[in-house]
Amino acid sequence: MLAPPLAWLLVVYVGSLVLLVAGAFFSLDEFTGKVTSQTTLSNLDEAFTEPAYWSLVARSIGVAALVTAICLAIALPVAFYVAKIAGPRAKRALIVAMLLPLWSGYLVKAFGLRAIVEPGSGGRDGGLLASLTGWSPGFGYPAVIATLAYLWFPYMLLAVHAGFERLPDTLVDASSDLGAGSLRTFRSVIVPVLVPSIAAGSIFTFSLSLGDYITVKIVGGTAQMIGNIIERALLAPNQPLAAAFTLWPIGIMVAYLWTMGRLGAFENL
Amino acid sequence: MRKMTGTAAAVALAAAVLGACGGGSDGSAAMTELGEGEGAVNIVAWAGYVEDGSTDPNVDWVTGFEQETGCEVNYKVGNTSDEMVELMQSGEYDVVSASGDATLRLIAGGDVAPVNTDLIPNYADVFDGLKNQPWNSVDGQSYGVPHGRGANVLVYNTEAGAAPSSIVDMFSADSPYAGKISVYDAPIYIADAAIYLMATQPELGITNPYALDQDQFDAAIAALEAQKPLVGQYWSLYTDQQAALESGSVTLGTSWQIIVNLAQANGAKIDATIHAEGATGWSDTWMISSKAKHPNCAYMWMNHIISPQANAGVAEWFGEAPSNAKSCALTADPNHCKVFHADDEEYFSNVFYWTTPTSKCLDGRTDVECVPFSEWVNAWNKLRA
Numbered sequence: 209m210l211a212p213p214l215a216w217l218l219v220v221y222v223g224s225l226v227l228l229v230a231g232a233f234f235s236l237d238e239f240t241g242k243v244t245s246q247t248t249l250s251n252l253d254e255a256f257t258e259p260a261y262w263s264l265v266a267r268s269i270g271v272a273a274l275v276t277a278i279c280l281a282i283a284l285p286v287a288f289y290v291a292k293i294a295g296p297r298a299k300r301a302l303i304v305a306m307l308l309p310l311w312s313g314y315l316v317k318a319f320g321l322r323a324i325v326e327p328g329s330g331g332r333d334g335g336l337l338a339s340l341t342g343w344s345p346g347f348g349y350p351a352v353i354a355t356l357a358y359l360w361f362p363y364m365l366l367a368v369h370a371g372f373e374r375l376p377d378t379l380v381d382a383s384s385d386l387g388a389g390s391l392r393t394f395r396s397v398i399v400p401v402l403v404p405s406i407a408a409g410s411i412f413t414f415s416l417s418l419g420d421y422i423t424v425k426i427v428g429g430t431a432q433m434i435g436n437i438i439e440r441a442l443l444a445p446n447q448p449l450a451a452a453f454t455l456w457p458i459g460i461m462v463a464y465l466w467t468m469g470r471l472g473a474f475e476n477l
Numbered sequence: 478m479r480k481m482t483g484t485a486a487a488v489a490l491a492a493a494v495l496g497a498c499g500g501g502s503d504g505s506a507a508m509t510e511l512g513e514g515e516g517a518v519n520i521v522a523w524a525g526y527v528e529d530g531s532t533d534p535n536v537d538w539v540t541g542f543e544q545e546t547g548c549e550v551n552y553k554v555g556n557t558s559d560e561m562v563e564l565m566q567s568g569e570y571d572v573v574s575a576s577g578d579a580t581l582r583l584i585a586g587g588d589v590a591p592v593n594t595d596l597i598p599n600y601a602d603v604f605d606g607l608k609n610q611p612w613n614s615v616d617g618q619s620y621g622v623p624h625g626r627g628a629n630v631l632v633y634n635t636e637a638g639a640a641p642s643s644i645v646d647m648f649s650a651d652s653p654y655a656g657k658i659s660v661y662d663a664p665i666y667i668a669d670a671a672i673y674l675m676a677t678q679p680e681l682g683i684t685n686p687y688a689l690d691q692d693q694f695d696a697a698i699a700a701l702e703a704q705k706p707l708v709g710q711y712w713s714l715y716t717d718q719q720a721a722l723e724s725g726s727v728t729l730g731t732s733w734q735i736i737v738n739l740a741q742a743n744g745a746k747i748d749a750t751i752h753a754e755g756a757t758g759w760s761d762t763w764m765i766s767s768k769a770k771h772p773n774c775a776y777m778w779m780n781h782i783i784s785p786q787a788n789a790g791v792a793e794w795f796g797e798a799p800s801n802a803k804s805c806a807l808t809a810d811p812n813h814c815k816v817f818h819a820d821d822e823e824y825f826s827n828v829f830y831w832t833t834p835t836s837k838c839l840d841g842r843t844d845v846e847c848v849p850f851s852e853w854v855n856a857w858n859k860l861r862a
Contacts, residue, residue: 430711432861443559
């Protein structure tokens with residue numbers, strides 16, 4: 209019974225990935241911009257040995273890591289409150305509230321943030337922030353990080369919330385009975401139980417941020433991430449180079465998933 | 478073991494697919510007679526070239542065409558020449574308004590078919606200076622019909638100070654517009670840096686901004702690197718630049734007249750000029766896909782879009798010189814052709830039409846290799862990373 213879906217996965221998912229990777233080894237006709245049948249390593253050379261791209265990749269990882277950290281920092285107290293403190297009626301309302309942002313469109317949210325951070329200039333008010341406070345971060349990496357954190361926050365929240373739900377109250381009580389302060393309880397009891405959930409949540413926030421390029425276009429100003437360079441190469445049109453660039457996020461995500469797997473992210477799915 | 482076989486098969490498949498894509502048909506023949514319309518035509522064009530009244534109810538040269546021919550017009554904006562080449566390679570589109578930096582690539586790649594201009598009655602009225610040019614014909618065989626031409630303009634905020642007159646304001650570190658400069662986000666923009674170097678570093682010996690040897694090219698890239706801190710926006714969607722001009726977040730930039738017109742209509746305090754050093758520009762050609770699914774409608778469209786009425790409409794809406802000599806009598810502003818130098822070859826000798834750079838130098842030098850367009854693309858990617 210498992211064979212048809214497995215074959216499907218192999219053909220559609222693994223197959224297209226293999227096609228993608230194989231594409232990186234073909235050369236491009238200099239003039240027509242078409243892929244030729246000649247193989248070459250020059251695309252990989254271009255994508256992996258240029259310092260300009262290293263810094264781009266480092267920046268993209270930095271953005272994804274920061275987004276993940278921000279989502280986690282907000283999700284921990286919120287999920288704790290919802291799971292452990294809120295009454296049953298409030299709890300139901302809060303869970304709906306947590307899910308609600310997932311029902312609105314990506315572009316709606318990204319443009320919403322754009323309307324907030326747009327800088328004012330030349331006698332114009334600019335966005336909400338600029339017209340209320342006179343200050344705005346403007347378009348750039350800070351706006352990209354804020355927008356991505358806003359977009360992917362529900363995924364982290366849901367994962368962490370599930371983690372708290374699984375944490376028996378008795379463990380916390382036992383910890384305080386044994387004389388641990390709340391900080392010690394948090395560090396030695398709660399966090400170890402939550403690690404797999406946090407790891408699972410971070411896979412969403414990290415991978416979705418790492419691959420994003422549309423938010424960057426909407427609120428990024430002159431900022432660029434890996435996805436933008438891939439799009440750029442694709443439209444050049446230089447399909448092989450675009451394929452070579454995709455090996456960056458593929459490699460990073462494989463390493464990331466492996467690390468998170470070690471932390472137990474997949475054990476409680 | 479089983480997995481390995483699957484992988485090997487996939488690799489073989491990949492090779493087959495990619496190999497098949499690389500072929501490129503060699504010159505399907507031009508049509509010899511026109512048949513009935515197929516009911517639709519799919520168009521890739523620059524912003525503002527295909528208007529059906531949805532932008533401005535008074536600007537519409539599509540609805541009449543649809544009613545007359547029964548060809549429903551489906552329209553996709555190409556933001557850069559590179560994007561247009563990519564879209565045409567997909568084979569999903571019938572016609573494209575290609576600039577000179579796309580035309581030869583499309584012809585060489587076999588993506589567009591020769592055009593039988595006898596089937597296009599309005600071709601007779603096209604300015605002679607635009608017919609059979611190196612960017613729209615090969616060995617006397619026409620590959621399209623000329624659409625119109627113009628120069629990229631320098632747009633500036635009228636409240637930000639005196640009007641700029643020089644391209645130096647786009648590049649110099651002490652530019653009064655530093656931090657609020659808007660740059661076209663495409664590899665072909667490297668040619669603008671070359672024009673800047675023609676004016677400021679004559680010792681480099683650049684005579685054609687699309688024929689750069691390695692030293693000249695490196696100097697252009699260095700100029701673009703130095704320009705980076707001054708740049709407030711790299712735009713490829715014309716609406717992005719329009720929005721930035723309207724909000725005042727950029728105050729100087731390379732632009733198209735249509736963007737200036739649209740932003741002005743929305744109250745932006747801007748104006749446009751052409752810098753004294755010569756400008757990059759375009760001479761566009763309507764071409765037909767070699768895989769066109771609606772060839773008859775495509776020919777009808779090509780005839781329609783260069784008809785005096787439609788050609789005058791586009792030229793005035795986009796802000797460029799029309800290609801049809803009879804258009805000049807039909808523009809709302811009777812001086813339009815004069816203002817945009819429609820048949821002023823002298824003026825256009827100072828405009829460097831977008832062209833695809835090749836390793837064989839376009840300026841005729843044979844003692845040195847020039848940097849081909851694929852390197853321009855890589856350099857631009859790196860610059861933008």
